[in-house]
Amino acid sequence: MSDRVLPLLWRHRTPPEAARTGRRPRLSIDEVVAAGIAIADTDGLEAASMAKVAARLGVGTMTLYTYVPSRADLVDLMVDAVLGSRNLPGPHDPQPPDWRDRIHLYADRTRAMYRAHPWLSQVSTIRPPLGPGMFREREYVLSAMEQAGLPLGRVNEAALAIGMFVTAAARQEGENVLLHRATGQSNDAWWQERNRFWEDWFDVEQHPVMTRVWEAGGFGGGTEEQAEAAFAYGLRLMLAGIAGSVE
Template identity: 40%
Template sequence: MPLDRSSAGDPARSLELLWRVPADAPRRGPHQRLNVDTVVAVSIGLADVDGLDAVTMRRVAQRLGVVPMTLYTYVPGKAELLDLMLDTAYVQMSRADTAGQPWRVRLTAVAEENKALFEAHPWAATISTSRPPLGPGMMAKYEHELQALDELGLDDIEMDAALAFLLTFVQANARSAAEARAAQQDSVMDDEQWWAANAHLLEKVFDPRAYPTAARVGTAAGAAHGAAYSPEHAWEFGLSRVLDGLAARIDHRTDSTETGPR
């Protein structure tokens, strides 16, 4: 299955569009009733409701009441459109002012801001950003999030890696949560109802004596969550462990700075 990724189009054209660099020469012909922002907004609306596969030049054109070729006046293709959609979502993110707060509070805010982004735009969690769209939204997001890690004794490479570590967890959790919601919608049952309806089938083939640890742990987790997987518990447990891991590195750096070379 092809992976949607940012920066997969023409880099020069994407950067021009992301930063809204004016064209070298004015367009001739009738007054343009659309603009890039309108095209992007409609595309995001489609993706939010029907997923990223629904965002085609034809579907977007239909929503805008124009022929597909008209869209190419504004955006050269879906790859560049995807960069614009993602960067626009970044621009619109809520960003808390946590200056002066403890670093765990600052990083928790960063995590929750990204969680909110993926809840509002589930398609954003499915995109690979190993080559991020270097637009104003991305740069503002990166600057804001790095400030939560500044002056903690980490060097620049460690700051970047620590942020990537945190955001990778948030994105993975968002994907799992979206899959859980999709499973519930497809089956028209919540997880507790699904297990109640199908437990007798598992009992016919599963021998708890052959898998005693799995039986014990699975039963305990299922009873606690009412399901085999709880996105909420995974979020709370995972975020705490991510912060604990970063604390070990930050504390080590702080201790090294305070003691100095021996």
């Protein structure tokens, strides 16, 4: 992320400049970002090029560069705008009464975000854009961990653990959407096509636990149902572990 994108990320908190001379800008940064997101949502992240965004807005490509310096900067702006679209409550907004409910709200909205904008799963979150969308998320999860009663020295560790777990599951959901779009095939259909694998190649002797789990019905339901159950179970364990550490 370049320093030049920071004023664009934080544009809504920048005091209005003095009246400018000359013609008024035809576009706003918000319009540029919204166009990029719309293209990525429909056609994928690679399709959201500067040329295609410019064409959608009815301007020349070089004109678009006067609003956003580069495509990398545009992607940063798109990512942070989508992160902010979850509308997580801020410190002065009404909050769910229990810290666990706060985390469930964060998890639900994050997973919904990746389903609505699956291209996010193709963007690295290791070095995120330092914008209001990202910081609102961090403040929200940190505040929930503080409310849980953790020592301040442990609040960030717990918040990071929850963020990693929720984001990993959400990114997988985004990948599932992209795969379905690309292949026209659901995960369940993909596995059904490979039913003969179990008869021709699966070695019961080498996979005894897997076999016992199968015979006990532990692999019941479709892939989406299993993933949903696994996520709920994992999040419940994490929250119980945090509560237990406080007690």
